[in-house]
Amino acid sequence: MMDGGVPNIKKWVVLYPVYINSKKTIAEGRRISVEKACENPTCVEIGDCCSHLKLPFAIEIDKAYPRDFMQVGRVRVLLKREDGSLCNPAIPSRKQLMLHVAELVPRHPGRTKKQEPASTSNAATSKSGKGGKKKR
Template identity: 45%
Template sequence: MWVTQAVENPSCAEIQSVLTAAGMNVYVEDKMHPKEWNRDVQFRGRVRVQLKQEDGVFCQDKFSSRKDLMFYVAEMIPKLKTRTQKSGGADSSSQQGEGGKKSKKKKK
C-alpha cells in the first residue's frame, strides 16, 4: 500500500523545501550514516521538523503525526520543478561511442 506512494531518492534539500513551503519549522543537520557510500553534500543530512509547540499543540492541524508529514512530503516532492525538469534529453546521449572498434591481431 505505501510502496505506491514512495519517492525515489529524496534529498534533504527537497524535503526541506517542501516542508518550508508548507510553513513548518525545519532544520537540516549535517549528519551522515558511517556506511553511506555517497559522501556528496547533496545526499548528506538529517531533517528535523517541529511538529508540536512547547505546550503540546500541533504546529499545523494537517500534520497530526509523523506519518501524515511523510505522506505529504511523498506527495509533494514529485511536483517540484527540479523533479519535473530532469526527465528530458537523456536518450540521445546514450548511443554515442558504440561503433567502429577493430580487433587487433598478433603478427607472426
C-alpha cells in the first residue's frame, strides 16, 4: 500500500469538467442542473476552486472523459481523510462538491474579464502572449 504521507489519490472523487458544464446535456455527462452549472469549466479553474474550498486536489491531464475523449483532463478531489473525517464540513458529497465548484468557477479570476470592460486590454495581451509562446 501507499504509505509515508503519500496520498492515495485513487480513492479520491473524480470530477470531470463535463459534470458541471452548462453547455452539455445530461446524456453528454452533465450531472447537475443547467441553472447551477457553469459554462465550459477547465480543470485549472476546478482545481483553483477546490483549493479555495480548502480541499486537496490533483489535476490529471493525461486522462480523458470516457464518453467524449476530446474532453481531456479531470480533477481528483479528496473529500474525506483516511479516518473518514471531512476535509471541508460544508462538502460531504460529490454532488455538493460539484454544486460548490460550479458556483465558484464563474467568479474565477481568469473569468472576471467578461464583467470588467476596463481589463480588456490586459486580457488581449495575455492571450496573444500565450499564442506566441506556443508557436515558437
